Amino acid sequence: MLINTKLPLSLDYLQKQDQTFSLSGMTWTDYEKFNSEEYLGYRVSYFNGVITLVYPNLVIEVIFSSGSIDDLEKYQAIGVKKVWFWKNNKITFYELQSEGYTEITHSKYLSNLTYELLEKFVNKGLTKSPLIIEG
Template structure:
């Protein structure tokens, strides 16, 4: 493998592709089985729509930095949590299957996580909030265009809020600023310093 080939591989960007047509749950499961061994490929399903997504390096860096800082917050504030990462949420009767980038139970384990985080480098084509609503996930955070958008489930619908209802003392602007810092060490130091004031 030449260095040029390696550069092309490591610089792949996140890509999304909505498969044309409408698919049954069983057809979706067949597609899942066919793509099970494809590294870095995710497949989502919602009401007959199938979406493929490849994960680029930038996507993975951002999701991990957000997780590192959020988990530092949980530890520092003594908030019990269970990290479940990108564990698949799927149910034929709900007509949905997907993987959040990060997800957490806050307090104790329940039927579904309390918080899910998605990093969007490219715009999505399946209604992401609809998928989360079917699994009754209290809060969904989207990282897009270098900022977090927070959605809280209220009366069976998500509403965008400026402050997390699950973590009302967390400064979202501080979290955004620290995620964008070039050094993860400096970001963690700055983040912990600020939340302790």
């Protein structure tokens, strides 16, 4: 989480918002320092001397060769609420709870979106033109 508990801000409110942190007057060399283990998972951008960090609420990780459920630790460290893994034509949904990530069967906010339905369309998209995929 970009906002830490020592700041005099409402954490309940902030946890419901996108969190963005901007640093102005920066150089490209400063930007390159953000390419480290400490900032994995953040979206980091550089434009006109401003470095912007945003942490996502949802991460979709597509695993072709390396990667596993162990990656949940890095997402938990920065407070990512939802993580979806796609590996071997299977999708699993995880949601961050107080005790860690829990595997779930459908999206809390997209209640009609189950992992089975998403798998069906993603896997069809790998073998057919997206223009002819039907429900």
